[in-house]
Amino acid sequence: MSIFETIRFAVRGVLANKLRSGLTVLGILIGVAAVILLVAVGNGSAKAIQASIERLGTNTLTVSSGGVRQSASATQNTSLTTDLVSALSDRNAAPDVKSASPVVTTAPDATYDGVDHTIAQFVGTTPTYLPAANDTVSRGTGFTDDDVKDARRVMVIGSTVAQALFDRTDPVGKQITVNGTLFTVTGVLADKGGSGFNDPNDIAIAPVTAVQESLTGYGPLNQLLVQATAPDSVDAAQAEVTAILNQKLHVANAASPPYRILNQSQLLSARQDSAKTFTVLLGAVAAISLLVGGIGITNIMMVTVTERTREIGIRKALGAPKRTVLTQFLVEATVLSLIGGLLGVAAAVIGSQFTIVGIKPVIVPASVALALGVSVAIGLFFGSYPASRAAGLRPIEALRYE
């Protein structure tokens, strides 16, 4: 009997019992789809965490005042000043520092054309702040060093502020009243994404001099934002910044400085560690579901083929050689496994289009190959193993099988 003929027999065998075939296909479908989707959800959430970290800017240090107060040198002024900014920007003393930006923040009320909005973060700084904070101007322009020198009242606003005050009108060139002072909008920042409690788009950035003059007064700076030359020189930059600050602020006890340095890359690696743990956890869950799915496939294949031991006996009694019977069952198992597996992949692809518990799944190609490969292999083995056992029996033993 030719191979083609055997394949036709197998297809007829699959079609002859639609319920049994349907259930087998369903079992494989669920096994494959569950594994792919689970891994996709895990991957999606890891990707989401990574994206939110990258939005923060990964090569920056934040220096804030208010470390441990040193009673012995209480008379010493340890507040952060603009003098420190120029000291940190010294290429010779700090070769790994790309830029240092002063930061004063306030949260003033802004009004435009009768509309009120409290800006969550009104930042007074220098133009170097924008690249350091991973901000880009999407419309209009930013402000310049000259604007800082002349204390011009100009500002760029985040998309949330633009939306709140201007709705659909173009904010560029409009004047906003901020706590009674007029500021001219020169540009709008690109949407940084993110949501929830800390909206990164509810922000306005203006020259530090103008902000101090009209809003905060000439007190100490809130923070210094230091950008390293590259992500992997952040640690070197931190050492240089520490040395300069200790010298400038006359820190006697280096163990308890009057300032704090927050290293963004440390935060990043901590978050990446947790993302890795998460991925490993989901990988374990996926492995278990692959195992469970595999056992399901094993079950249904064993049952359906063992159930047909009698049929195998009849076929042998009619003169079917062992090889022909085996080929038929192998082809049947292949057809069922492949249809089930491919439908499972299709189901997973469709399922990944939807947001699942707040996470947008991202399919990992390797998981598709793994799930499909393992399921089809299990389907083939447990579809053909009982068939080969039955085909190896004497016909009368297979016929008597109940």
Place this chain on the structure above:
Amino acid sequence: MTNHPVLEVRNLVKVYGEGEAQVRALRGVSLTVERGDYVAIMGSSGSGKSTLMNILGCLDTPTSGRYLLDGVDVSRLDDRQLALVRNRRIGFVFQAFNLIPRTSAVSNVELPLAYAGMKAAERRRRALAALGMVGLADRADHEPNQLSGGQQQRVAVARALVTAPALVLADEPTGNLDTRSTADVLAVLDRLNRSGRTIVLITHEDDVARHAKRLIRLVDGQIVHDEVLHHSGNTAVLT
């Protein structure tokens, strides 16, 4: 070749199980069946007649003894050759019909031809002809569960004779059938025998046995009675 008897068994023994639970189903059966013969084997339940039949049909192997089919020692054949023998030389009719479920009558009848490697069109033609012989040409596309017991058994007979085997073995072919269906099936077997086929049939009904030319009685795995029945036109007498 032609001077060999169709089948010849010598001192056939079949033992099931071991130790305490050992059952000796056949205790040395010797039998020769010539071409064109029509043999009925009778015996009570447990007399070993089904065991004998399964060995004759190459479905089972004897514990000891020789079985020559057309002069060939069956015990020397490998799996492939045995499949060939079952396919070409023997047509087997089971008491329980043993049709493949959810598969049409004509597909069931085609099956031995397919395993013999025949082309689809020729196969279908012969299968329909065989179904015509048993009077079921109009039921070719019915599945087994849409047929009555008698019709299913006639499909099984058609399947047994479609390869034109020299030997037709029937294990209580009428055991599950009513009188009318029994007559139908026996008429088919009689016609087969008249066309020269050798038939060996198991039964426990005297009416059925009376169709045969030779009657063998088995008791406790041994032949106790072997007689040639002299009659002709017996079908007319019975129907």
